[in-house]
Amino acid sequence: MSGARRLLLAGGIALALWGMSYGLWYAVFAEHQALEEIGASLSTAFSGAAQRDVAQSAIALLRYRESKYVYDRQVDVHSHWIGLAMVLIVLGLSFDKLSFSEKTKLWLAVAFLAGACLFPLGVLFQVHDRGPLPRILAISGSALEIASLGVIALGLARRQSSTPDPHPQPEA
Amino acid sequence: MKPMPSSRNRSARPSDVLAGRNETFAAPSARRLLILGGIGLILVGMIFGDIFAVFVLHQNASRVGASLAAASHAAFAGDHAAVANYFQDVAGFLENRGTKVDTHAHMIAFGYLALMLSLLAPWMSLSARTKRRLAWLFLCGAGLLPLCVFLIHYVGLAYSPLKSIGWASIFADLGGLFVIIALAGYLYGLVKHFFSRERAAVQDQLPADSSVAGRLLLAGGVFLVMLGFLHGSYYAAVDLYRHEALDYSILSQVSLGAAERNATAVDSGLAAYGQLQGEKAVNIAAHAHIIEFGVLSILLAFFQPYVDLHEIWQRRWALVFLLGSLLLPVCVLLELKFGLIAGGLADIGGLLVIVALLAMWIGILRHADRLDAGDAT
Numbered sequence: 001m002s003g004a005r006r007l008l009l010a011g012g013i014a015l016a017l018w019g020m021s022y023g024l025w026y027a028v029f030a031e032h033q034a035l036e037e038i039g040a041s042l043s044t045a046f047s048g049a050a051q052r053d054v055a056q057s058a059i060a061l062l063r064y065r066e067s068k069y070v071y072d073r074q075v076d077v078h079s080h081w082i083g084l085a086m087v088l089i090v091l092g093l094s095f096d097k098l099s100f101s102e103k104t105k106l107w108l109a110v111a112f113l114a115g116a117c118l119f120p121l122g123v124l125f126q127v128h129d130r131g132p133l134p135r136i137l138a139i140s141g142s143a144l145e146i147a148s149l150g151v152i153a154l155g156l157a158r159r160q161s162s163t164p165d166p167h168p169q170p171e172a
Numbered sequence: 173m174k175p176m177p178s179s180r181n182r183s184a185r186p187s188d189v190l191a192g193r194n195e196t197f198a199a200p201s202a203r204r205l206l207i208l209g210g211i212g213l214i215l216v217g218m219i220f221g222d223i224f225a226v227f228v229l230h231q232n233a234s235r236v237g238a239s240l241a242a243a244s245h246a247a248f249a250g251d252h253a254a255v256a257n258y259f260q261d262v263a264g265f266l267e268n269r270g271t272k273v274d275t276h277a278h279m280i281a282f283g284y285l286a287l288m289l290s291l292l293a294p295w296m297s298l299s300a301r302t303k304r305r306l307a308w309l310f311l312c313g314a315g316l317l318p319l320c321v322f323l324i325h326y327v328g329l330a331y332s333p334l335k336s337i338g339w340a341s342i343f344a345d346l347g348g349l350f351v352i353i354a355l356a357g358y359l360y361g362l363v364k365h366f367f368s369r370e371r372a373a374v375q376d377q378l379p380a381d382s383s384v385a386g387r388l389l390l391a392g393g394v395f396l397v398m399l400g401f402l403h404g405s406y407y408a409a410v411d412l413y414r415h416e417a418l419d420y421s422i423l424s425q426v427s428l429g430a431a432e433r434n435a436t437a438v439d440s441g442l443a444a445y446g447q448l449q450g451e452k453a454v455n456i457a458a459h460a461h462i463i464e465f466g467v468l469s470i471l472l473a474f475f476q477p478y479v480d481l482h483e484i485w486q487r488r489w490a491l492v493f494l495l496g497s498l499l500l501p502v503c504v505l506l507e508l509k510f511g512l513i514a515g516g517l518a519d520i521g522g523l524l525v526i527v528a529l530l531a532m533w534i535g536i537l538r539h540a541d542r543l544d545a546g547d548a549t
Contacts (some may be wrong), residue, residue: 006366009292016285018354027224032336037534038268043259045423046243047433050252054515057427065420069503072416082281083463090470094390097382142408146401152396 002102004109008092011113012085015134019081019120026074034074037067070127077120082147084116092150096154108148115144202303203290206541207475209311210286212532214468215526217279217318222331222522224272230515233449236265243441247430248438268325273467275322279462282314285472289358291478297368298362303361312327315351385410385486389473396466400501404459411455418448450508457502465497465525471534479535480542486535489528496524 001122043066091112098105122138241259242246291312293303323340332338429437472493479486481517506514 001204009295010359010366012288012363013292013355013362017359020348020352020355024345024352026336027348029343032341039263042194042423043243043256045427046247046255046259046430047252049247049427052250052431054428054431057431058424061420061424061427064423068419069416070528079277080462083467086284086288087463088279088466090393093288093291093474094470112457138232139374142405143402146398146405147308148400149394149401153398156391156394165540172434 002096002105004102004105005092005095007106007109007113008095009086011014011094011109011116014078015088015113015116016082019078019085022081026078028072030074031071034071036065038064038071041067041139043053050112057090061133068104073123073127078128081116084119087149088113088116094156098152100155105155108151111144115141115148117141119145148157179322180254200304200437201293201300202307203293204292204305205307205311206286206293207478207536208533208540209307210283211312211529211536213283213286213311213461214280214316215283215529215533217283218522218526218529219278220279221276222519222526224276225522226519229269232265233453234271236262237442237446238451239265240445242436244288244324244426244430244442246544247427248435271321271324275318277525278321279314279318279458282310282463284353284467284471285355286310286314287475289355291471292358292362295363295365298357298361302357306357309350309357310354313347313352313354315429316347316350317344318347320347383476384477384483385490386473386476388487388490389469389476391488392497393466393469393471393473396462396469396494396497399465400459400463400466402454406439407459410411411451415448415452418444420473422448428525430446433539453506454504461498461504462497465500468529469494469497472529475532475536478539479532480539481531481535485531489531492524493528495533496521496526496528 025044045057045060045064048054048060092109095105095109098108100108119138119141122136122141124132125134127136128134239261242261243255246254246258248253280491286307289307296303298306315386318338320343324338324344324433327338327340329338331335332342332387334342422441426438426445428442430437472490476486476490481489500518501521503518503521507518
């Protein structure tokens with residue numbers, strides 16, 4: 001098994017395990033509380049409106065926005081880490097079909113794995129820091145993913161175009 | 173029996189290749205358990221998803237919208253007790269929807285993981301018995317988690333020792349733990365293999381197979397994943413933050429309109445909120461489905477040597493699978509513009525994927541039966 005393939009497979013399984021553990025932790029310790037907070041703040045906002053208390057309503061809506069912002073990102077991080085881990089594993093299994101040198105394949109695997117780790121990490125950091133840095137990290141991670149996948153598709157296309165049909169139809 | 177597709181490994185004799193494939197797919201093997209169990213999980217998850225999409229999703233969304241509108245009108249009328257009641261209803265409808273989406277998504281994701289683990293099985297330095305036990309543990313957890321997530325809405329907090337987590341959630345988490353333990357065991361086996369000094373070269377012909385159906389599924393799968401990545405990045409760059417800002421500003425408009433007894437602001441805000449939720453839902457569904465179908469297509473490419481169908485039918489089912497995989501997400505995206513027609517076509521796309529997957533699963537079952545009957549060669 002080539003180094004690139006090994007890196008993608010081991011990295012993919014480790015990332016899936018990490019993403020699942022993160023999801024389990026989140027489901028047990030944070031998700032129910034987050035959902036309750038979202039529901040309660042929205043309900044309070046409309047109760048405030050019913051009582052003509054615009055200030056209370058506005059504060060509750062700000063709480064809703066904040067908790068929804070965090071919740072959406074936590075769920076995105078969990079699902080993207082695991083989703084990208086699966087893409088890493090399946091592409092790792094096809095990596096020997098790429099028409100590139102071993103060195104290129106290794107760099108490609110490093111870039112793809114790095115993107116899969118960094119993109120959700122950038123999204124997670126947005127929970128704690130609303131500045132541009134986490135966004136830059138997330139965008140860089142996703143750009144790495146797309147660029148690497150594009151190169152992988154190219155490598156597969158080159159290989160497929162140079163592979164003869166293993167079952168040629170007999171001539172009539 | 174039809175001849176097995178040839179391998180790219182020209183130096184290996186066909187009988188050796190076949191024997192190698194069959195050895196790893198033998199009757200009690202972890203690979204067979206994970207392949208059949210994995211495709212079974214995906215099929216059940218997809219059928220559940222189709223039933224959910226046709227009979228629950230839109231009706232549930234309408235109920236959520238109606239309750240939110242009722243809560244807004246109650247706020248407009250100054251009835252804050254009714255507001256709280258309507259939001260209780262919204263929470264119930266959202267929980268109902270959320271648990272069903274989670275059931276669908278987790279069952280399919282575990283199916284994918286099972287297929288991947290089956291492909292990696294030859295590289296795991298574990299005894300056949302341990303691999304098999306881990307496969308059972310994985311499949312039990314993969315079945316338990318979605319089933320219990322489905323039950324969360326119905327069981328609620330009945331007899332629960334905890335304040336906010338019911339028994340269904342506890343057992344769902346237990347299922348998740350089973351999956352994590354199995355996955356950690358397999359990871360240990362892989363790491364042990366890679367770090368072992370005297371490891372033998374593993375000969376597994378599945379990833380090297382290059383049948384026409386396999387190549388179609390591999391190329392199509394990479395194309396679908398790429399499309400999904402591009403759509404996701406476009407959505408994140410153009411719509412995500414705009415949608416988040418709109419979500420807050422529309423709700424502010426509705427609540428402020430209710431506080432100031434401005435019926436026009438309330439009604440226009442509610443209409444805009446419904447439109448926004450629709451836009452978000454179709455974008456997320458299209459993004460998730462196209463990537464998932466792409467990954468599944470790549471996975472199915474590897475298992476074509478086990479699909480005991482005539483080669484022409486292997487190709488046809490591969491094409492049907494790819495057609496459905498593209499039709500569903502594209503039509504989901506078009507639902508906002510073309511309504512029920514696009515929705516119906518999306519459901520047909522989902523059905524095509526299910527039928528093609530079922531055909532491949534039956535082909536794999538046929539191969540397993542022939543193998544058990546000693547007819548594989």
